[in-house]
Amino acid sequence: MNVKQKEEIQKEFFLQTKSPAFQKSLDYCAQVASANSNVLLIGESGSGKEVAAKYIHALSSRAEKPLVSVNCNAFTETLLEAELFGYEQGAFTGASKSHTGKFELADQGTFFLDEIGDLNVTTQIKLLRTIETKMVERIGSNKKRHIEFRLISATNRDLSKAIIDGLYREDFFYRISTIVIKIPALRERKEDLKDMIMYFLDEMQRVNRIEITHIEPVVWDFLMNYEYPGNIRELKNLAERMVVLSKDGIITESALPVMYNIGKKPIHDVVDRDSVDDIVSWKEFKERTEKEYLQHVLHVVNGNVAEAARRLGISSRQIFNKIGEYGIR
Numbered sequence: 001m002n003v004k005q006k007e008e009i010q011k012e013f014f015l016q017t018k019s020p021a022f023q024k025s026l027d028y029c030a031q032v033a034s035a036n037s038n039v040l041l042i043g044e045s046g047s048g049k050e051v052a053a054k055y056i057h058a059l060s061s062r063a064e065k066p067l068v069s070v071n072c073n074a075f076t077e078t079l080l081e082a083e084l085f086g087y088e089q090g091a092f093t094g095a096s097k098s099h100t101g102k103f104e105l106a107d108q109g110t111f112f113l114d115e116i117g118d119l120n121v122t123t124q125i126k127l128l129r130t131i132e133t134k135m136v137e138r139i140g141s142n143k144k145r146h147i148e149f150r151l152i153s154a155t156n157r158d159l160s161k162a163i164i165d166g167l168y169r170e171d172f173f174y175r176i177s178t179i180v181i182k183i184p185a186l187r188e189r190k191e192d193l194k195d196m197i198m199y200f201l202d203e204m205q206r207v208n209r210i211e212i213t214h215i216e217p218v219v220w221d222f223l224m225n226y227e228y229p230g231n232i233r234e235l236k237n238l239a240e241r242m243v244v245l246s247k248d249g250i251i252t253e254s255a256l257p258v259m260y261n262i263g264k265k266p267i268h269d270v271v272d273r274d275s276v277d278d279i280v281s282w283k284e285f286k287e288r289t290e291k292e293y294l295q296h297v298l299h300v301v302n303g304n305v306a307e308a309a310r311r312l313g314i315s316s317r318q319i320f321n322k323i324g325e326y327g328i329r
């Protein structure tokens with residue numbers, strides 16, 4: 001194992017996990033890193049499949065050689081083939097000079113094919129041939145070049161269903177999936193959530209040169225209870241948004257996109273019922289929940305105090321008193 005590369009990747013990404021599910025994936029990556037078998041990484045979008053590919057490469061004997069990535073979704077069928085196999089000058093209209101394909105660039109290293117579930121059948125056949133023979137022929141050339149690479153692919157699609165539907169070739173699927181590693185969704189890694197929120201907030205403070213001194217409890221509650229359908233990518237974007245939109249070092253709920261409907265949780269969820277360290281006095285609990293609920297209602301009625309009073313069944317004067325008491329803006 002390449003110790004230097006391993007240290008570097010651990011510095012670059014959050015890999016010190018407390019989640020048994022993610023630890024299992026990392027262990028599996030480490031175990032297969034030194035082999036040459038084709039690896040298929042499966043998991044939801046944004047869960048960190050590309051990061052896992054980088055991890056496998058860093059721990060492999062190929063770590064000093066290139067890791068070349070291609071996102072199959074980013075190109076049309078013709079352009080993808082040009083990108084993968086390369087072409088000679090004059091091979092087609094617009095090919096004013098020759099172009100080295102990604103396979104050739106990956107020689108001796110690792111080749112990472114992302115979004116492999118979206119490949120059409122024709123490209124699957126061409127890729128299958130290349131993966132089996134390790135011979136590449138640039139478009140417009142009749143010269144075959146031998147290349148040596150380790151293939152890692154990734155998809156967020158259910159390929160067994162695509163095979164049944166006739167959209168995916170079984171032979172291609174078996175060729176790319178000698179080893180299958182599942183990367184868990186962020187909601188399946190609750191043990192890491194708190195540390196990851198802090199990790200990305202730290203990173204975004206550093207990158208944007210903004211110092212955060214306080215996060216409103218309602219925001220923190222939201223971050224800890226949200227399901228993150230967009231996984232780590234969503235959390236990372238959210239962290240950046242919150243830091244950039246913070247005011248005087250404070251992250252308030254206004255930094256969260258409105259669509260998150262913050263504040264719509266039941267009141268009894270405001271305090272973490274499972275945490276023994278989180279017990280506050282009855283007075284404090286009442287103040288916190290009252291303040292947060294009032295903020296939510298005022299948000300929903302667009303700051304219209306008369307409307308909030310009508311919906312809450314109390315007087316406008318009472319609401320103004322509460323606004324003053326809790327310092328609600």
Ligand SMILES: Nc1ncnc2c1ncn2[C@@H]1O[C@H](COP(=O)(O)OP(=O)(O)OP(=O)(O)O)[C@@H](O)[C@H]1O
Nearest residue numbers: 013014015044045046047048049050051156232233
């Ligand atoms: N362990 C991690 N530490 C730090 N950042 C991470 C980690 N895992 C993922 N990320 C970040 O989250 C984002 C999404 O990760 P990545 O591209 O690896 O996901 P993916 O599963 O390949 O997504 P997709 O299916 O959409 O291609 C990237 O910006 C990546 O840097």
